Every structure is written in C-alpha cells, then in structure tokens.
Amino acid sequence: MSSSVRYSARTDLRRRQGRPEPDPAAQAEGLAALISLAQLLAPRTKRISPPARRTSGVAVIIPARDEGADLGDTLRSLARQTLRPDRIVVVVNNSTDGTADAALSYAATEGPVITDVLEMRGVNRHRKAGALNCGIRYLLRDGVLPPEIGYVLVMDGDTELEPHFLKRARRVIDRDRSLGGVSAACLGKPIQGGTPWRDFLLLVQRIEYGRFAATRLRHNVHTMSGAGSFYRAAALNDLLDVRPDVFEERESNLVEDYETTLALKMLGWRVTSNQGCIAYTDLMPTMRMLFAQRVRWARGTVDEWRRYGWCHATWLSIAGVILSVPETGYELLLGAVLMRAFISRGGYIDYHFLPLAALWSAYQGFSVRHMGWKVVIFEMALIPEAIFNLIRSYWLMRSVVASYLGGKRAWI
C-alpha cells in the first residue's frame, strides 16, 4: 500500500480489499466452537485435514478510464475464471463517469477475489502507461514483484475474458521457460450498432479480429495485446532491472503494449499468443473512433520501429509492411484498370480474371468459416473486404508519412 503513495502522490487507495477485515478474536472464538461441535458429531473415521487454499500466483491490473458501463462485466468475467486470480487491482484513471463507483461496489461485495481500487486524480500525462505503472508499483516490494506473484495479467476495463483464459495462459507459459508473456486472441464483443452503417463497421472489425486470431502463423508474435496480456513476473522484473517502469512513461508512447513487447524481446524473452486464450474486446462503433484508434496504433507502431531500428525484435514486422506496399499498389492498379474497362466498354468484364476472383473468394470464405455462413457469404463477395483493406492501408501509409513528417500524435 505504501508503494502506491510513495510513487504517486495523485493516487488514492480507495479500498484495500473487497472482503471486510475479520476480527481475529471473534474469528478464533468461532473456530474453537466449530471444532468442538465437529468433534462431537464426527464419526470415528480417519480425519483428513482440509487442503490449504491454493493460490494461482496471478495478479490482475485493470486500468480504467470512463469504463463505468463495462467494468462490472470485466470484473465478473474474472470472477468466473476456472483459475482464479489472487488479487485484482483496478486503477481508476481520471474518470468522469461512474467507473470508480462500479469498481468500489464490486470490491465491496463478497466476491471471490481480493480487489483493490486505486484512484488517479489530476493530470496523468502518460495516460494508459501511467495507469498501468501505478497498478504495478502498488504490487512491488523492494522495487520488484514479490515471489508470491508469479504472473501479472494486464487487461482493459472494457474487455471480458473467456472463463478458461487464465488456466490456459498459465499452462502455455509454464511449458516454455523462454516465454515472457502470452497475449490474448482477441475477438469482438457481440454488440449491436443500431444503424446499418454501424453494423457494417462492427462486422468488418469482428471479421478482422476473428480472422487474425484464426490465421496466425507466428509463435513469437508481433505484439502483446493491451486488451489481455499475461506476463511472467520474472520477465517484468528483468525489465524493472533495466528501466524504472514496465510501461515506458513517455508522452510519445502511443502503443505502450507494443513498446513493452519490444523491450521484453530485446531482453531475450519471447511472447506468444494462443487461440484458446480468448478476450472479447470492445469495437469502435463509428468511423471517426475507428479511424482515431487505427491511426494511433499505426502511428505508434511506426514511431517505435524508428526508435528501435531494424533489429531482431522488429525486422519481421517492418518487412511485412514493406511488402504490403507493392501489394496495395497492385490492388489499386488492378481495380482501376478493371473499372476503366467496365465503364468505357459498357459493362465489359474480362472473364480471364474470373478464376482468380473465384480463388480469392474461396480463400476469403474459407478463412472465416468458423464465424458462420453469413460472414462467409459477406467475405466471398470480396468488394466490402477489399474496400476496408484499402482504407486500412491508407491509414497505415498516412501514419508512416506522419511519423516522418512529425505530424500531431493523437490518443483515443
């Protein structure tokens, strides 16, 4: 507790833990009475002492800013875990809605997990990284995570975990000692947009997340997802040996999860993802919000590449983007030529291209077959996905240019 006060004067501990502190004297009296009663009633059989409560060694940190509507579901998804965390730390980051109240009301109930609520007030220039570090500092003892904390899960305040997430993530990380973290496979929350346009935006995002999770090839993945990252405490302690914070507190750090991933990789740790560790993340219902989110991701990623340079942690991702440039150019050129021929020749279609389109269509449909037949048909139509891909490519290219020309950074 003292660590949070020492490191951040702006942080208040609003509640130490969810369960009320028991009175030791009353507890001892009650226990003695129970033992006497049990001795009277128990049959004369071999007595087996109850097993001690097993701890998972997992601590969870949830930075939350204006997540009052979703935070309760997030916390309940943690309570439903088949491997329960030992403690949860909610960092309420300058919220103006009922986030603090939602966290406190959960902490006050007789929940299965000890829940602490920290409240950051005033200016937090380092945004999410600042809130995450606030939660981590709260857990530190003598500058490192104590031995009883073997793993730290970092997740968003609007994300829900599949009930086996923690159990599976711990198995994955325990099998490979070189792993510093296991990232969630993110899927979109099943939310409704309310209008056809918003439904379309939500659908393309759901498809994007679903396909990304199902068609992953890499073991040592590009980045840990901020929506759900399960870290080995030893890896974070390694990081704390070489710098003051796990999440770098720098105003230009727009992608704190990716920066920390790169820092871990530079220390020799690997990170992976697993399709069985599922997190349901929030989707952007409007184009403006989606645009802001993606430009921040892309811009932040490019900025970090420029900081780290071409190295073993970055080269594969940079090469992927370089290869995507001619691919996007080819798509644009092909689309323009076909469109020109179609218009100038009165609806002309070159049937030579149909086999190519059929193959492309088949692969698109096949890659989303686990998402249901409606999504398969949507994907096999090709055009909507092609348009969304072009928009994403435009956002990426714009972010590359902005990074080099020093355009304004924005956070959402």
Place this chain on the structure above:
Amino acid sequence: MGYTSSGSVILAAAGGTYVVGSLAATVVVLVAGGAAAVILTSRRRRRDRLAIRRQA
C-alpha cells in the same frame, strides 16, 4: 501481305499464350499459397491446442 497475316497470327498466338500462361502461373501460385496458408494455420492451431492441454 501473306507475311503480315502470318506475323499477326504468330503475334496473336504468342499474346494468347502469354495471357493464358501468366494466368495459369498466377492460379498455380495462388493455389499453392492458399494451400500452404491452410496447412500452416492448421499446424499453428494444433500446436495452440496442445499447449493448453493439461501436462502429463
């Protein structure tokens, strides 16, 4: 004139062969790439499933 006609036929045939050949090559590359992607993603999924199984 006869020479020109023959040349046109040869050019047309060469052009046709080029178009058909390049399309066929593209189809082969796409099929091979698609098959490789399906195989590799299946292997990744299998490894993911193995990684979350209870240890023996």
